[in-house]
Amino acid sequence: MKNKIRVHRAEREITQEQLAQGLGVTRQTIIAIEKGKYDPSLSLAFRIARFFNVRIDEIFLDDGAPPNKP
Amino acid sequence: MRRNTFYLLIGVTALVLVGILYAAIQLSWPALIQGAFLVAVLAIYTLKRTVDEPVEDERTSVITQHAAEATLGIFWLVFFLVSLGQVVISFSTPLGFHFPPPGMAPPPPEDFLHVGRLGIMQLGLLGLMIVLYGGFRIYYARRFGDWESDEE
Numbered sequence: 001m002k003n004k005i006r007v008h009r010a011e012r013e014i015t016q017e018q019l020a021q022g023l024g025v026t027r028q029t030i031i032a033i034e035k036g037k038y039d040p041s042l043s044l045a046f047r048i049a050r051f052f053n054v055r056i057d058e059i060f061l062d063d064g065a066p067p068n069k070p
Numbered sequence: 071m072r073r074n075t076f077y078l079l080i081g082v083t084a085l086v087l088v089g090i091l092y093a094a095i096q097l098s099w100p101a102l103i104q105g106a107f108l109v110a111v112l113a114i115y116t117l118k119r120t121v122d123e124p125v126e127d128e129r130t131s132v133i134t135q136h137a138a139e140a141t142l143g144i145f146w147l148v149f150f151l152v153s154l155g156q157v158v159i160s161f162s163t164p165l166g167f168h169f170p171p172p173g174m175a176p177p178p179p180e181d182f183l184h185v186g187r188l189g190i191m192q193l194g195l196l197g198l199m200i201v202l203y204g205g206f207r208i209y210y211a212r213r214f215g216d217w218e219s220d221e222e
């Protein structure tokens with residue numbers, strides 16, 4: 001799944017560490033999501049959208065790939 | 071406590087446990103390593119609660135889940151193969167039931183040694199399980215973005 005977290009972070013000048021702390025996850029998880037290595041759960045996706053105060057579909061874009069395939 | 075300090079303490083604990091295992095063997099005192107292992111596990115769980123940064127989140131849970139599934143997928147096969155071999159060995163020789171004369175206790179040392187050998191085999195299988203789990207964990211951690219560098 002593609003996402004625009006990096007863009008939203010850059011617009012608000014928020015570091016990965018600050019976002020991770022705000023969401024209660026590790027910074028490594030934020031890096032993995034931004035790079036498309038990990039698809040967040042629905043719950044975390046909503047929390048990210050709430051954090052940036054935008055709709056969820058403004059951040060995440062479905063590219064049709066299965067999530068977190070082993 | 072910082073996360074790296076926690077991981078360092080786990081390593082130190084493991085080394086101490088190896089030392090205690092050696093001492094328990096020298097002293098022929100099984101309860102020593104059993105007690106120490108239990109205390110170590112409880113201490114690690116207690117210490118984990120004092121870590122300030124999140125040690126686990128949903129991504130690490132996904133990594134753990136995939137690694138555990140893959141480990142189990144191989145481990146049950148190895149365990150079954152080893153057990154089947156042992157069953158054949160056990161049943162292809164006389165079972166060795168000795169009925170002592172009335173009033174006399176059966177000699178235990180031989181059976182006791184068998185228990186010890188079973189423990190070595192179990193420990194070997196557990197070692198294999200840990201190696202498999204560690205390997206799969208590294209694989210899935212890479213797969214789901216651990217050790218990814220970033221410009222920040």
